[in-house]
């Protein structure tokens with residue numbers, strides 16, 4: 001069994017990390033399909049704004065709730081006789097919606113519906129709900145936690161957003177805790193009267209200045225928000241701690257995805273370092289869109305014996321690309337055990353349907 005088949009078979013969560021366009025959505029789908037083929041209940045969570053995954057899976061659209069994908073759609077993997085005969089599980093997919101995930105969290109932790117509505121209707125909340133929890137990345141982890149605790153899935157594969165901040169969720173639980181410990185935040189959480197009495201002249205002056213700059217309404221909104229937040233604090237704290245546990249859980253695997261291009265490799269190296277500094281391991285590295293080796297001759301010796309033969313000159317060029325790509329990858333692949341590195345060649349078409357997903361799968365498993 002390859003390292004990736006092993007991940008798809010044994011892990012509970014797989015997070016695919018990498019810069020934009022390297023093939024995260026593609027590999028996330030392939031890993032989830034493989035798990036389903038091996039009899040597991042798998043779900044792939046995507047943040048793909050291009051909705052390519054929905055297209056490839058034959059869905060009109062993906063929603064914020066897991067959608068079961070007809071087995072007929074992904075069963076095509078079994079047309080490959082070498083890979084047939086495995087027990088079959090289920091495959092679901094969903095698209096992450098940051099705002100609705102956060103709203104759900106508020107509903108869950110608010111003491112009652114009116115309290116939840118007070119927060120959700122608050123203008124301040126509406127402006128910061130993206131930022132408060134530590135951005136979209138943190139909400140991805142929230143969704144993960146929600147899916148994980150639902151007990152409906154054996155494996156959740158998540159496709160992270162295409163940004164340098166993609167790993168911010170690693171720090172987000174701590175950031176949320178820090179916010180809750182913040183003195184200003186504590187003061188704002190107090191019931192109005194106590195708050196006004198306790199708020200020293202300095203704070204009052206500060207608030208007046210802030211009011212002048214951003215408008216009294218904004219400050220009132222903020223205060224109302226923090227007061228409505230009262231009683232939910234513990235819930236948020238507990239949740240942040242649980243999300244942290246989930247990130248650190250040995251059943252969670254981080255898979256790096258890259259192409260052999262210098263910028264993508266640098267980005268993947270950065271991700272690897274970030275994970276390591278958080279005490280996390282890279283469970284696998286997928287090098288996508290690599291050129292095959294085209295033999296072992298050096299481009300120079302090929303050119304020497306080509307005598308103008310276009311095919312051989314062409315081969316020499318390809319050899320050069322192949323060698324350069326492997327050099328670019330050298331320091332990154334050296335950090336990762338060789339059996340945990342998978343190579344997927346550059347295909348001559350976009351991965352836009354199940355058939356091409358199946359082709360990618362044959363290279364990984």
Ligand SMILES: Nc1ncnc2c1ncn2[C@@H]1O[C@H](COP(=O)(O)OP(=O)(O)O)[C@@H](O)[C@H]1O
Nearest residue numbers: 020021022023024025026289345346347350351
């Ligand atoms: N091995 C491959 N060969 C050719 N095209 C690929 C390959 N892997 C991915 N693609 C294409 O590259 C583009 C980016 O892939 P995608 O999985 O959406 O990347 P990401 O999610 O990292 O942005 C898509 O158009 C996809 O079809």
Ligand SMILES: [Mg+2]
Nearest residue numbers: 024025048159
């Ligand atoms: Mg994507």
